[in-house]
Amino acid sequence: MQKRNLNKLKEISFPLASILVALILGAIIMSAMGYDVGKAYSSLLKGAFGSKNSxxxxxxxxxxxIFTALSYAIALRCGLVNLGAEGQLYMGAICGSMVGAHIQGLPPVLHIILVLLCGFIGGALWGLIVAVLKMKFGASELITTIMLNYIAxxxxxxxxxxxxxKDMTPGAAPRMPSVVDAVKLPIILPQTRLHFGIILALLAVVVYYIFMWKTTRGYEMRVIGMNPNAGRYSGMNIPVNSLLSMFIAGGFAGLGGTINIIGLQYFLTEGFSNNFGFSGVAVALLGGCHPLGIIVSGILFGALNAGGVKMQLLAKVPSASIYMIQGMIIIFAVSRELFIWFGRTGKSLIPGKSHNATGGTSNG
Structure with missing residues (x-):
């Protein structure tokens, strides 16, 4: 029991330490640049949690x-690294926007479900391309996901x-047509822009938990992710699980893009994503790919994005400072995963050496 509690404490302490160190280093850098650190961070908190609107x-x-973090997490649980959530998000947004703008006359609830389904499928098919290339040709998903981002x-x-x-309205900026009113998600907090999408995101986390920890398929994915050889020797179908994991991963990202369109922006423009796909990687890693961890770290990064606007206005700190802090959190989160990976594979951080079974090192 004590060992289990100690492991849980370690799981919590590393993300907290990553955040703390990133904030401290950010403060040092901002101070060296001549900015008021106290005012900057107080503005950040005010912009993130200072009012109902914040x-x-x-x-x-x-x-x-949350959606892009789930996209990364479910792929990683199956041993795949999905860096393509940004592209999958955009492809889902395209499909959802087209259905939301060009189909009319359906009951609102049915229309919203159809839009979400098309957004999921758009992202899912984009993610499926990655798995097919890996299964058929051995192409690294690290490369293919990044390249598909650019294509998207x-x-x-x-x-x-x-x-x-494109929207053919005379004088309209470059964009796709606006979705019809029937598919716009309802506002759940009066006098704010908060829409029903946050509820859908939390439901997606529940679905992720049930699928990964309460179903046979989810169990197989986790086994394959931890030890592919064990999964293979147990008779688990690795190609099928890999294809399914990337299909669902892409679908989650596609939902994130679609919901951002029908809940907030109502039309698709170039660059509508605030780096949600790439930030989702950090959210997933910081949260340990755990359902609750993803929610908490998602709120943290959401607070940094929202509070960064107020910090820029009140403290005159450039928005790049927020990206700097997020970047440092990502570095610390990834460094932890690297050490875990090296520990599992027996490889050393020192070139030419590898860990042996007794925990020492030997020449490779």
Whole structure:
């Protein structure tokens, strides 16, 4: 029991230490640049939690981050590294936007469900490409996901500037047509922009938990992610599980993009994502790919995004400072995963050496 509690304490302490160290280093850098650190961080807190509207903005930013974090987490649980959530988010947003703008006459609830389904499928198929390339040709998902991000971004750029996808309204900025009123998600906190999407994000976390920890397929994915050889010798179908994990991962990201459209922006523009796909990686890693951890770290990054605006206005600190802090959190979170990976594989951080079974090192 004591060992279990100690392990839980370690799991919690590392993310907290990562955040603390990142904030301290951020303070040192801002101070060296001549900014008032106290005013900067107080403005950050005020912008994130200082009022009903501030809390609403934090949760608005949190919503897509939860979806992209789930996208990374479910792939990682199956041993795949999904760096393509940004592209999957955009592809889902394109599909959802088209259905939300061009189909009319359906009952609102049915129309919203159809939009969400199409957004999920759009992202899921984009993620499935990665798994197919890996299973059939051995292509690294690290490379293919990044390359597909660029393709998705360029496709969005084409859609918002060329017919038949772009908004043909005279004088309209480059964008896709606005979705119809029937599919716009309801506001759940009066006098704010907070929409029903945050509820859908929390439901997605519940689905992730049930699927990964309460189903046979989820168990197989976790076994394969921890030890592919054990999964193979147990008769688990690694290709099928890999394909399914990337399909669901892409679907989660696609939902994040679609919900951001029908809940907040109502039309798709180039660059509508606030780096949600890439930030979702940090959210997942910081939260240990655990359902509760993803929610908490999602709120943290949502607070940094929302509070960063107020920090820029009141303390005159450039918005790049927020990205700097987020970047340092990512570095610390990734460093932990690297040490875990090296420990599992028996490889050493020192080139030419590897860990032996007794915990020492030997020449590779």
């Amino acid at each position: 809390i609403a903005e934090t949760l608005i930013q949190t919503t897509p981050l 971004l360029e496709f969005v750029s084409y859609c918002v500037t060329n017919p038949p996808f």
